[in-house]
Amino acid sequence: MTPEESSTVLRCISHWEGRISWPYLDNAEHPNVTIGVGCLIASVDALRALPLRRYADGAPATSEELGAEFCRLRAMPGGQRAAAYRGAYYLPEDAIDDLAAHRLRAMAEALPGVFPTFPHLPPPARACLLDLAWNVGVAGLHTWKRLRGALGASLVAWDMAEVNCQTANPLGLTQRAARNAWRAQCLRYASLGRLDIPQPL
Numbered sequence: 001m002t003p004e005e006s007s008t009v010l011r012c013i014s015h016w017e018g019r020i021s022w023p024y025l026d027n028a029e030h031p032n033v034t035i036g037v038g039c040l041i042a043s044v045d046a047l048r049a050l051p052l053r054r055y056a057d058g059a060p061a062t063s064e065e066l067g068a069e070f071c072r073l074r075a076m077p078g079g080q081r082a083a084a085y086r087g088a089y090y091l092p093e094d095a096i097d098d099l100a101a102h103r104l105r106a107m108a109e110a111l112p113g114v115f116p117t118f119p120h121l122p123p124p125a126r127a128c129l130l131d132l133a134w135n136v137g138v139a140g141l142h143t144w145k146r147l148r149g150a151l152g153a154s155l156v157a158w159d160m161a162e163v164n165c166q167t168a169n170p171l172g173l174t175q176r177a178a179r180n181a182w183r184a185q186c187l188r189y190a191s192l193g194r195l196d197i198p199q200p201l
Contacts, residue, residue, distance in 0.1 A: 001108055001123075001126065005123050005126070005127075005197070006101070006104055006105075006108075008123075008127070008197050009104065009126075009127045009130050009131070009197065010037070010100055010101065010104055012127060012131065012182070012197065012199070012200055013037060013038070013100075013104075013130070013131055013134050014037050014100070015200040016038075016131070016175070016179045016182075016200065017037050017038030017134070018037070018038070018082070019036065019037055019096065020034075020035065020036065020082045021035070021036070021090040021091050021092075021093070021096060022035070022082075022085065022086045022087060022089060022090050022091070023035045023041065023047065023052075023069060023070070023073055023085065023087065023089070024073070024082040024084075024085035024086070025073055025076060025077075025078040025079075025080070025085055026038070026040075026078065027078055027079040028078065030078075031077075031078025031079065033047065033070060033073050033074070035047075035050070035091055035096075035099070036091060036095075036096040036099050036100055037096065037099075037100040038134065039099050039100060039103055041070075044066070044067050044070040044071075047066050047069070047070050048063050048066045048067070050091055050095065050099070051091070051092065051095050052066060052089040052090065052091050053089065053090055053091075053092065054088055054089055055088055055089065055090055056088065061088075061089045065088075065089065066089065069087050069088070069089055072087065073085060073087075103134075104130065104134075107130055107133045107134065107138055108126075108130065110133075110138045111129055111130070111133060111138060111141075113138075114138060114141045114142055114148065115129060115141075115148060115151055115152065116152060117151055117152055117156075121151065121156075121190065122189075122190040122193070122194070122195055123195050123196070123197055124186040124187070124189040124190045124194060124195070124196070124197050124198065125151070125161075125186060125187055125190035127186050127197045128165055128183045128186035128187055128190075129141075129151075131179070131182075131183060131186075132144075132165065132167075132183065135167060135179075136167065144164065146160065146164040147161055147164040147165055150164060156190075156191075158187055158188075158190065158191030159191075161187050162184045162187045162188060162191070163184075165180075165183045165184060165186075165187055166180035166183060166184065167179075167180060178200070178201070179200075182198065182200050182201075185198045186198060
C-alpha cells in the first residue's frame, strides 16, 4: 500500500474505533486490554513495551506501575465507556500513531495468507478487509469462507462479497450497523472500478 492509502485507511479505522490515550477494556465477550486506535494489548509485557507516561508529572511509567495497571484493568468488568477505565497513565499522541501504523502494516503483510488476492484488490476493497481484520483479527478471518470465496475467485463476486463482509449485530447497535454499511460501500466502490476509499459518515 502507498503511504497515502495507509493514511486514509487509518483515518477510517480511527473513525470507528476512536482514539483513547489510556489503557481500557473493550466490549468483547472476554474483554481485552486496549489502547490508542483500538489496539489490543495481549499481555502485561506488551503494555510494558509501550512508552506510557504518568498523568501526574509526565514521567515514564515504571514496569511495576504498568504491571499493576494491567492487573487493575483485568479485575474490572468489560463493556463500559472508556472513561470508566482511565487510570494514571497515558500514551503520547505520536506513540498512538506509531502503534496504529505498525499494526496496519502487520495486517497488510498477513492478509495475503488469508486472502491471496489482497495485494491485487482495489484500494477500497483492501480498506474493507483491513477494517475487518482490525475488528476480528487476521486469524479470525480464516472462518469467513463466503467472503474468502467471493474475493478469491479469478472473477471477483462483488455482490456476494458485499453481503458477506459484515460482523454480527444482534443488538442493533447504530455504530456497528454504520460500520457494516461502510464496509459494503467500500466493496461497492471496488465493483465500480473506483480507486478512492469512501469516507465514513
